[in-house]
Amino acid sequence: MKKLKEKYYENKRDELGLNSIERLMKYLPASSPLMKRNVTYAHLDFEKIATAIAKKEPFAIISGLSPTGPLHFGHKAIFDELLWFQKNFGAEIYIPITNDEAYVVNKMDSLKDSLKCAYEEVIPGIIAFGFDPKKTKLFVDSDYKDIYNVAMQVSKNLSLRVVKRTFGFEEEIDNPGALFYRGAIQLSQIILPQLKEFGGPKPTLVLAGIDQHPYILLSRDVAKKMGLIEPSSIYIKFLNSLAGPQNKMSTSDPNSCIYLTDKPEVAEKKIDQAFTGGSPLAEKQKQKGGIPEACSIFSLLKYHFLDDKSFQESYLACSKGKVLCNGCKKGAKKMILEYLSEYQKRFEKAKGQMDEFLLKTPIKSILE
Amino acid sequence: MKKLKEKYYENKRDELGLNSIERLMKYLPASSPLMKRNVTYAHLDFEKIATAIAKKEPFAIISGLSPTGPLHFGHKAIFDELLWFQKNFGAEIYIPITNDEAYVVNKMDSLKDSLKCAYEEVIPGIIAFGFDPKKTKLFVDSDYKDIYNVAMQVSKNLSLRVVKRTFGFEEEIDNPGALFYRGAIQLSQIILPQLKEFGGPKPTLVLAGIDQHPYILLSRDVAKKMGLIEPSSIYIKFLNSLAGPQNKMSTSDPNSCIYLTDKPEVAEKKIDQAFTGGSPLAEKQKQKGGIPEACSIFSLLKYHFLDDKSFQESYLACSKGKVLCNGCKKGAKKMILEYLSEYQKRFEKAKGQMDEFLLKTPIKSILE
Numbered sequence: 001m002k003k004l005k006e007k008y009y010e011n012k013r014d015e016l017g018l019n020s021i022e023r024l025m026k027y028l029p030a031s032s033p034l035m036k037r038n039v040t041y042a043h044l045d046f047e048k049i050a051t052a053i054a055k056k057e058p059f060a061i062i063s064g065l066s067p068t069g070p071l072h073f074g075h076k077a078i079f080d081e082l083l084w085f086q087k088n089f090g091a092e093i094y095i096p097i098t099n100d101e102a103y104v105v106n107k108m109d110s111l112k113d114s115l116k117c118a119y120e121e122v123i124p125g126i127i128a129f130g131f132d133p134k135k136t137k138l139f140v141d142s143d144y145k146d147i148y149n150v151a152m153q154v155s156k157n158l159s160l161r162v163v164k165r166t167f168g169f170e171e172e173i174d175n176p177g178a179l180f181y182r183g184a185i186q187l188s189q190i191i192l193p194q195l196k197e198f199g200g201p202k203p204t205l206v207l208a209g210i211d212q213h214p215y216i217l218l219s220r221d222v223a224k225k226m227g228l229i230e231p232s233s234i235y236i237k238f239l240n241s242l243a244g245p246q247n248k249m250s251t252s253d254p255n256s257c258i259y260l261t262d263k264p265e266v267a268e269k270k271i272d273q274a275f276t277g278g279s280p281l282a283e284k285q286k287q288k289g290g291i292p293e294a295c296s297i298f299s300l301l302k303y304h305f306l307d308d309k310s311f312q313e314s315y316l317a318c319s320k321g322k323v324l325c326n327g328c329k330k331g332a333k334k335m336i337l338e339y340l341s342e343y344q345k346r347f348e349k350a351k352g353q354m355d356e357f358l359l360k361t362p363i364k365s366i367l368e
Numbered sequence: 369m370k371k372l373k374e375k376y377y378e379n380k381r382d383e384l385g386l387n388s389i390e391r392l393m394k395y396l397p398a399s400s401p402l403m404k405r406n407v408t409y410a411h412l413d414f415e416k417i418a419t420a421i422a423k424k425e426p427f428a429i430i431s432g433l434s435p436t437g438p439l440h441f442g443h444k445a446i447f448d449e450l451l452w453f454q455k456n457f458g459a460e461i462y463i464p465i466t467n468d469e470a471y472v473v474n475k476m477d478s479l480k481d482s483l484k485c486a487y488e489e490v491i492p493g494i495i496a497f498g499f500d501p502k503k504t505k506l507f508v509d510s511d512y513k514d515i516y517n518v519a520m521q522v523s524k525n526l527s528l529r530v531v532k533r534t535f536g537f538e539e540e541i542d543n544p545g546a547l548f549y550r551g552a553i554q555l556s557q558i559i560l561p562q563l564k565e566f567g568g569p570k571p572t573l574v575l576a577g578i579d580q581h582p583y584i585l586l587s588r589d590v591a592k593k594m595g596l597i598e599p600s601s602i603y604i605k606f607l608n609s610l611a612g613p614q615n616k617m618s619t620s621d622p623n624s625c626i627y628l629t630d631k632p633e634v635a636e637k638k639i640d641q642a643f644t645g646g647s648p649l650a651e652k653q654k655q656k657g658g659i660p661e662a663c664s665i666f667s668l669l670k671y672h673f674l675d676d677k678s679f680q681e682s683y684l685a686c687s688k689g690k691v692l693c694n695g696c697k698k699g700a701k702k703m704i705l706e707y708l709s710e711y712q713k714r715f716e717k718a719k720g721q722m723d724e725f726l727l728k729t730p731i732k733s734i735l736e
Contacts, residue, residue: 208687
């Protein structure tokens, strides 16, 4: 099952004509843990970023987020990768928090609820990972309204035909705001670091799931027409749901994920109930071994808790039946609860640091 | 020819099921000069406004403007009518100046150019008519970005299908910003005075050309869904082009209109060259009379310079051949140049008064 999922990602990459992670790693002086695990697994035009890194020139990474609930371990993978680029190569990080999108595509009931979620959950949640406030800019669309002026500017570079062909709107269901979000606001967020206010034009990288690839292609068209540098992208595989490898961890389904703000007893219970690659019969598992590729706990460990050596050891111990699920879960619990405890202290502290991270720069270059 | 045009407006009114001005006038304690001339000629649901006036309750009028050049006598008709409602019944006036629309529908080359036009031409031009700063609020979309939050809110009440059916988009030509403008921003401007920040819900009236009727209908749907009062509307006939009754005065064609900031010698030349309802042969005109209905100069006088008595006299003098075009133009020149001279003094003064009129109220009710 897990094999099929793995194949889905690799097939999608090849279908879209994207490059594999192996090639990407050649361009960098170092590789991130997620690159080594093939979690960050595909890219488009990363060469530009590698060149900026080699020449020690500035570059920016953009990775947006829809504020619909607390952050979970799936988000952590994305922010770990961003942080790795910032710590190792000084990347400027831009994180648009798209409460407007959450509302117009019906993920949240009001702009207000989504705005509240942005400030109470998402922003402290991001800061808690340890970003550098001097090189990290967060903004929430409804409060950083300059983004709408950029979006009106961007609009002129796209016809409705192109937007419709790219995203396949449903006229009965979608509304003008959803179309404008997809065909203008999201693209504005991608080109934002290239505006004069932020020292652009400069190389930019979008870090996202491969489902976002159509936006990258549109943003490249738009950037070209606006005399900016075409954005590059890297894609990350989603962390599996606790319910099994068919789905990803999802904010909207509390049973699919461990939120980073879950209380220890809640997290523990979720681990106890998590789908694994083991057998109901211990004896059988000892003989035949487990299937770590299908196991949600192994997935969590692979993304977040194992270094290169222990990753290999754990994989073998499971697949050869030397460690059974109970024992493995016990070890996982310890690591996960320890992490949550430390993270949650930083989360509380982060509530007082939001102002250092919020982008307030007025965008005047397109109006003056 | 003029007869046909007249018929166009009346037919359009009846086709759309709107009410005639005669009925409207019954509801008001007084009638404006433009109502008496049947220039303001149709309405929808004006009863609500008449009730507010009778009960001395607050109501607002909204009338937007695309900043693409200087104001001309066509605009003056609209602002005269607004001013009449303000002076006689204390109407609050909201004037959205839609530089974003001017840009996304290709009337202006950049947001910046249209913004410049808004502050250098349109805003002082409006203030110069004599509005009360306490009861008149002007805003330019790119600078009053809160309107975009309202637009995202409004979006949720409309499907793309409805917007497309109403305006008939051309997918190759139109862009996401143009669709968002038509299907959300424009509607937001109409419901704006009904937000809590402005003491709403309250009765509102849109004053516009009948081509704007589809927006009114959409805005009524949206208002209803948002628990607001359905906006009413009144429609005004456009002032004829100086080139003849087939077209209206248009900002983009300097020969079609007299700009209110035209120098006297420019205005005089335009009057000299203006299309009239006279005959090339003076003798024939003396015998058969002129056709005031077709005459651009008579149109200008009818809208702006004649009281009830002189309107009747001028009409008869022309149609009976007692006054020929040269003599009539001479009289018109005197009145028009006098008006322009006075207006232009107020225009210069208005440049220092813009701050009193610009709407700066943050819109928080939809975010809190």
